[in-house]
Amino acid sequence: MPSPPDVYTQDSYFASRLPYDPARERLWPVLCEYLQPYLPENGAVLELGGGYCHFINHIRAAEKHVVDLYPGVTEHAAQGVVAHVQSCADLSNFKASSFDLVFASNLFEHLAKKELADTLASVWRVLRDGGKLLIIQPNFKYCYRNYFDDYTHVQIFTEISLADLLSVSGYRPEKVVARFLPFSLKSGGPKWPWLLRVYLALPWKPLAAQMFIVARKASEP
Numbered sequence: 001m002p003s004p005p006d007v008y009t010q011d012s013y014f015a016s017r018l019p020y021d022p023a024r025e026r027l028w029p030v031l032c033e034y035l036q037p038y039l040p041e042n043g044a045v046l047e048l049g050g051g052y053c054h055f056i057n058h059i060r061a062a063e064k065h066v067v068d069l070y071p072g073v074t075e076h077a078a079q080g081v082v083a084h085v086q087s088c089a090d091l092s093n094f095k096a097s098s099f100d101l102v103f104a105s106n107l108f109e110h111l112a113k114k115e116l117a118d119t120l121a122s123v124w125r126v127l128r129d130g131g132k133l134l135i136i137q138p139n140f141k142y143c144y145r146n147y148f149d150d151y152t153h154v155q156i157f158t159e160i161s162l163a164d165l166l167s168v169s170g171y172r173p174e175k176v177v178a179r180f181l182p183f184s185l186k187s188g189g190p191k192w193p194w195l196l197r198v199y200l201a202l203p204w205k206p207l208a209a210q211m212f213i214v215a216r217k218a219s220e221p
Contacts, residue, residue, distance in 0.1 A: 023191035028054040030196045035103075036060060038132055038214060043100035046126065048088040048119070049107035052076045059103075067091070089115045091122035099126050105136040106210075108162070109153045116155065120169040127217040133171060135213045136181065137162060143183040143209035159211045171215035179208035 032055060039045055039061055047056040050066035050073055057078040066077060067084045077083040084093070088107070102123045108116055123133055140147055140156040147153060157165075159178040166173050181199075199205060 021191075024052075024054060026193050027191055027196050029058045030193045030200070031055075032058040032060075034200050035134060038134060039101045044098060045101045045103065046091075046094070046099045048102060048104040048123070049110075050077075050083075053078065053081060053083070055103055055105060056081050061101075065094070065099075087115075089118035089122060091126050094126045096125050097128045097131075099131060100128055101132050101134060102127060103134045106138065108135065108137055108157065109147075109155050112154055116165075117169070120166070120171075124170045124217060129217065131217045132174075133166070133213075133215045133217070135162070135211075135215070137211050137213070138183060139178060139209055139211040142179060146183070157211075159213070162211070162213060163215075166213070166215045170217065170219055172218040173213055173215045175212070175214035177212040179205050179210075180212035181205070181210040182207050183209035 035055075036059065039059060041060045042062045044063035045056070045059060045061040045065070047053075047064075047066040048068075050056050050068050051070055053066055053073060053076040056064050056066045057076075064081045065084065066073060066081055067086050067088050069085065069087060071085050073085060074083040086093070088104075089111070108119075111119060127133065137157060138147060138153075139158055141158045147156065159176050163173040163176050
C-alpha cells in the first residue's frame with residue numbers, strides 16, 4: 001500500500017474514503033454562503049487540498065485557485081478556477097501577499113508535523129497583510145471513537161491545540177468554534193440544503209464534531 005502523501009495521487013483513496021457524492025455538491029453552496037462574508041467578492045482565494053473543488057467552485061471571488069496532490073482536481077475545477085496539482089507545503093509558485101483568504105477543510109490531520117509547519121509558513125507568505133486562514137477540521141475531542149477509521153490521519157487536534165499552534169505560527173485566531181459540523185457526511189442521513197441552513201443557525205449543534213477556526217495573518221511565523 002502506498003504511504004502518504006503518495007496515496008492521495010491515486011484514485012483508490014478517494015474511491016474508498018471519499019467517493020464523489022452529488023448530495024455534498026448540493027450542500028456546499030449553503031456552506032459557502034455562510035463563509036462568504038469572510039472574503040470580499042473582488043478578492044483572491046486559495047483552497048488547500050480541494051479534492052472535488054466543492055468550496056472553490058461555489059465561493060465568489062475575482063481570483064480563485066486550488067491545490068491538491070490528487071490529479072483529478074483539474075477535472076473537478078469549474079470554469080474560472082485555476083487548479084494546481086501540487087503539495088500544500090510548498091506554495092512558492094504563488095507570489096507573496098497574493099491572497100485575501102486561504103481555506104482548508106479536513107486537511108491538517110493528514111499532514112505530518114513538518115508538512116503542516118511548512119504549510120502554515122507557506123500560507124503566511126501568500127496571505128496579504130490582514131488576510132485570513134479559514135479552517136474546518138475534525139475535533140478529536142468529539143470524534144475520537146472513529147477518528148482513525150481514516151488510515152491517513154496522522155495528527156490529532158482539538159480547538160485549543162490548533163488555535164495554540166496557529167498563535168505560535170504567525171496567526172491571530174479570531175473565531176474558534178469547537179462544534180461546527182458533523183464529523184462526516186458519509187452517513188446515510190438526510191443531506192438537504194435547507195436542513196444545513198437551519199443547522200448552521202443553531203446556537204448549539206447536535207452531533208457536531210468538526211471545529212471552525214478563523215485566523216488572521218499577524219506577526220512573522
